[in-house]
Amino acid sequence: MSYSTSVTAIAAAQGIENRRRRWMRRYLLAAIGGGIVFLWVFVTLFAPLIAPYNYDAVDLTQRLLPPSPQYLLGTDELGRDVLSRVVYGARISLPTGVVVVMIGGVLGTFYGGIAGYLGGRVEEIMMRVTDLFLCFPPLILAMAIAAALGIGWGNTIIAMVVVWWPKYARISRSLVIVQRSLEYVEAARMMGYGSGRIFGRHILPNTVGPLITLFTLDVGTAVITFAGLSFLGLGVVPPTPEWGAMVSEGRTLISQWWVSAFPGFAIFTVVMGFNFLGDGVRDWLDPRAKQN
Amino acid sequence: MLFGYIVKRLVAACLMSLAATLVIFLIAHMVPTDPIRAMLGDLAASNPDTVARFRAQWGLDRPLHEQYLVFLKGLFNGDLGVSIKTRRGVVDDILQYAPATLELATVAALMTVVIGIPFGVVAAVFRDRWVDHMARLVSLIGVAAPTFWLAFLALALFYGGLKIAPSPGRLNLTDIAPPTVTGMFTIDSIIVGDWDSFRAALAHLIMPSAVLAASTLGLITRTMRSSMLESLGQDYVRVARAKGLPERSVIMWHAVPNALIPVVTLGGLAYAELLAGTVMTETIFAWPGLGRYTYQSATALDFPAILGITLVVAVVYLIMNLIVDISYVFLDPRAIRQ
Numbered sequence: 001m002s003y004s005t006s007v008t009a010i011a012a013a014q015g016i017e018n019r020r021r022r023w024m025r026r027y028l029l030a031a032i033g034g035g036i037v038f039l040w041v042f043v044t045l046f047a048p049l050i051a052p053y054n055y056d057a058v059d060l061t062q063r064l065l066p067p068s069p070q071y072l073l074g075t076d077e078l079g080r081d082v083l084s085r086v087v088y089g090a091r092i093s094l095p096t097g098v099v100v101v102m103i104g105g106v107l108g109t110f111y112g113g114i115a116g117y118l119g120g121r122v123e124e125i126m127m128r129v130t131d132l133f134l135c136f137p138p139l140i141l142a143m144a145i146a147a148a149l150g151i152g153w154g155n156t157i158i159a160m161v162v163v164w165w166p167k168y169a170r171i172s173r174s175l176v177i178v179q180r181s182l183e184y185v186e187a188a189r190m191m192g193y194g195s196g197r198i199f200g201r202h203i204l205p206n207t208v209g210p211l212i213t214l215f216t217l218d219v220g221t222a223v224i225t226f227a228g229l230s231f232l233g234l235g236v237v238p239p240t241p242e243w244g245a246m247v248s249e250g251r252t253l254i255s256q257w258w259v260s261a262f263p264g265f266a267i268f269t270v271v272m273g274f275n276f277l278g279d280g281v282r283d284w285l286d287p288r289a290k291q292n
Numbered sequence: 293m294l295f296g297y298i299v300k301r302l303v304a305a306c307l308m309s310l311a312a313t314l315v316i317f318l319i320a321h322m323v324p325t326d327p328i329r330a331m332l333g334d335l336a337a338s339n340p341d342t343v344a345r346f347r348a349q350w351g352l353d354r355p356l357h358e359q360y361l362v363f364l365k366g367l368f369n370g371d372l373g374v375s376i377k378t379r380r381g382v383v384d385d386i387l388q389y390a391p392a393t394l395e396l397a398t399v400a401a402l403m404t405v406v407i408g409i410p411f412g413v414v415a416a417v418f419r420d421r422w423v424d425h426m427a428r429l430v431s432l433i434g435v436a437a438p439t440f441w442l443a444f445l446a447l448a449l450f451y452g453g454l455k456i457a458p459s460p461g462r463l464n465l466t467d468i469a470p471p472t473v474t475g476m477f478t479i480d481s482i483i484v485g486d487w488d489s490f491r492a493a494l495a496h497l498i499m500p501s502a503v504l505a506a507s508t509l510g511l512i513t514r515t516m517r518s519s520m521l522e523s524l525g526q527d528y529v530r531v532a533r534a535k536g537l538p539e540r541s542v543i544m545w546h547a548v549p550n551a552l553i554p555v556v557t558l559g560g561l562a563y564a565e566l567l568a569g570t571v572m573t574e575t576i577f578a579w580p581g582l583g584r585y586t587y588q589s590a591t592a593l594d595f596p597a598i599l600g601i602t603l604v605v606a607v608v609y610l611i612m613n614l615i616v617d618i619s620y621v622f623l624d625p626r627a628i629r630q
Binding site for chain 1: 308311312315316319320420432435436437438439440441444445447448451452453563564567568571572575576586587590591593595598599601602605606609610
């Protein structure tokens with residue numbers, strides 16, 4: 001009696017332990033990610049209220065000061081407050097990441113979706129065009145295009161969108177091909193609906209789940225790529241506070257590490273936040289993925 | 293069937309390379325800054341005769357498709373134009389800087405494979421234990437930390453702070469480079485038996501290549517882990533266990549070889565990561581390779597150099613993907629039927 005009770009108790013305890021672990025994996029990381037993202041969105045919206053100083057107030061008497069209660073993250077070579085610049089940097093990086101993924105994602109989704117839906121020769125030609133863009137490493141192609149278009153925020157976004165849409169085109173094509181052969185599409189066709197309506201109202205909504213997951217994960221990638229382009233001097237023009245450009249400005253200041261370290265840390269947290277959140281979104285939208 | 297597949301892949305790769313040249317050509321023509329004004333200067337550009345002669349000389353008065361053919365002919369003769377910044381042939385520049393990058397990238401790729409694959413295997417076998425959490429942390433850093441930031445932190449901590457790492461660059465300022473054979477200092481110093489140079493070159497190589505490896509390490513570890521987990525759940529693993537094989541052999545000879553297949557397909561992607569990484573790493577570590585040349589060309593808006601690098605990188609990328617595709621068929625013969 002007591003033996004079987006203890007076995008049940010152990011089994012129950014293990015069950016709770018397993019469930020706790022699974023809960024941790026499923027929700028805790030997603031919650032942390034969501035929290036980080038929320039925090040950065042908050043910083044983006046209320047930057048003027050949060051930043052203790054003006055982000056481009058030069059004060060040469062206060063150059064390269066280490067972090068202190070007065071300047072929490074120190075000052076840079078021109079005596080500007082690093083914290084204020086990191087805070088304002090969110091206003092550049094976050095919108096860029098979201099805009100690139102939105103435009104590139106929507107363009108690619110429609111392009112690939114239409115190719116997959118039409119099929120045949122048209123699909124073949126459309127997807128060959130996609131392959132053309134995929135035969136360059138993304139950062140290198142974005143770099144060449146950004147350089148050709150000329151330096152500026154808008155041009156960098158265009159360059160990134162050009163390298164961004166093809167992967168969505170590929171994924172949305174394969175998603176649409178799976179949906180196309182399903183029975184509900186057949187049913188919709190028999191109801192006499194037109195191609196446009198079937199594609200827009202029936203097929204596309206069913207491919208949204210995996211795409212939303214990808215969108216979320218991808219914002220982080222876009223932020224990091226944009227920072228990389230700015231680091232190379234192909235993003236926004238100084239003295240605009242952009243994280244990648246800030247790391248680049250301070251890259252030779254080995255002893256004054258705070259000038260480069262904190263903007264880089266900002267990029268790291270944003271990308272991490274979107275990654276955790278994206279994983280959470282995937283588990284939520286695709287219950288089958290939970291078992292793995 | 294195998295032969296046919298390889299031929300088909302080869303032809304496709306050649307066509308894609310050709311297409312890549314077209315993209316490069318079009319980007320070059322997208323440049324809004326007037327190339328004539330840039331080359332001649334404002335005074336000469338105000339004289340219509342000079343401009344006409346210049347256009348004729350460079351073939352700029354011909355239709356676009358003819359210009360493309362001229363561009364292609366130049367390419368086949370190994371001509372990528374002249375760099376605006378260095379005033380040398382872009383091909384000469386690339387050949388000069390390539391060995392340093394090759395050395396760095398090779399060591400980084402080796403580190404990735406030697407650390408990433410065992411790490412992924414161990415993380416999958418001891419799932420949810422501390423090794424697994426470590427693996428997750430490493431992949432997180434690899435994915436989320438910008439390479440240029442990691443490079444800066446490593447330099448600031450180990451060189452600036454702890455003073456245990458050597459200065460940036462390939463050698464100390466007082467060291468003399470070994471006579472050039474391959475251009476890779478570690479190999480060249482072995483060839484002439486100069487062990488002091490070898491030690492110096494190796495010491496300078498460790499930190500940049502470790503930073504570079506971080507970006508691909510995350511990718512490889514994560515993929516190897518999930519692929520291994522899937523492999524461990526397969527029937528052939530159960531069979532191997534059921535016939536009484538020790539767990540060690542089950543993992544080493546049954547689970548790992550199958551789990552490696554998806555990792556091989558990442559070769560192309562990992563190469564792209566590595567390449568983007570060299571631009572950042574070499575810039576921070578003052579490593580005189582292709583990455584830093586790319587950075588310098590980008591910041592100087594040196595078009596011929598940028599386009600030349602883009603083309604070379606695209607062709608190597610296509611070759612990498614070709615190798616991946618072909619080796620994949622040997623690893624998994626089922627793939628050919630698809």
